[in-house]
Amino acid sequence: xxxxxxxxxFIAGGIGITPVSAMARRARALDIDYEIHYSGxxxxxxxxxDELGALHGxxxxxxxxxxxxxxxxxxxxxxxxRSAQIYACGPERMVQALERACAGWPDDALRVEHFATTLGTxxxxxxxxxEVELKDSGLTVTVPADQTLLSTxxxxxxxxxxDCEEGLCGSCEVRVLAGKVDHRDVVLTRGERESNTRMxxxxxxxxxxxxxxxxx
Numbered sequence: 001x002x003x004x005x006x007x008x009x010f011i012a013g014g015i016g017i018t019p020v021s022a023m024a025r026r027a028r029a030l031d032i033d034y035e036i037h038y039s040g041x042x043x044x045x046x047x048x049x050d051e052l053g054a055l056h057g058x059x060x061x062x063x064x065x066x067x068x069x070x071x072x073x074x075x076x077x078x079x080x081x082r083s084a085q086i087y088a089c090g091p092e093r094m095v096q097a098l099e100r101a102c103a104g105w106p107d108d109a110l111r112v113e114h115f116a117t118t119l120g121t122x123x124x125x126x127x128x129x130x131e132v133e134l135k136d137s138g139l140t141v142t143v144p145a146d147q148t149l150l151s152t153x154x155x156x157x158x159x160x161x162x163d164c165e166e167g168l169c170g171s172c173e174v175r176v177l178a179g180k181v182d183h184r185d186v187v188l189t190r191g192e193r194e195s196n197t198r199m200x201x202x203x204x205x206x207x208x209x210x211x212x213x214x215x216x
Contacts, residue, residue, distance in 0.1 A: 013090025039063040089113040108189040130206035150201040167203035179212035
């Protein structure tokens with residue numbers, strides 16, 4: 001979460017309330033203007049409702065399907081607010097609806113944590129090998145079509161931290177000094193991708209014909 005933001009809109013679906021609740025608690029501690037929109041199938045199946053209500057009061061808005069109350073994302077986000085950022089976690093259908101609802105908002109206003117992705121799935125028949133120069137190590141390695149940058153770096157003795165290895169968590173981020181990245185993660189914002197200064201080694205690759213130079 002950008003702790004310098006003026007307003008935060010937190011949107012959670014189901015178990016997505018777990019990371020959202022932590023950010024909302026932090027926003028409260030920092031005296032950031034915020035609101036929480038939490039959706040679920042049934043009241044009994046929604047985690048932490050009492051705790052959230054006690055802590056956040058009327059900043060918490062519940063949308064419970066069994067009770068006939070659903071979050072109208074288009075109505076909620078109909079008016080763009082340049083002072084606000086939107087933080088969301090939930091099912092893919094909700095995430096896609098959010099992306100559509102935020103079409104008129106500033107770039108990177110929407111920040112999402114995904115449960116799953118297929119963007120980083122490696123299909124060797126469609127990939128091309130590429131070269132990577134490791135500035136600090138003085139090495140040049142070739143990433144084959146059937147390997148990820150992460151596995152190639154490890155084979156070269158470069159220790160890179162990782163967790164999900166699906167482009168979801170951001171643990172394997174490396175700094176890019178030169179070259180054009182084919183981003184396949186769901187971590188970086190549009191602006192961060194366009195800056196071309198970092199990439200996720202577990203899934204992203206070089207644009208064909210490009211040599212990447214990394215700060216490793």
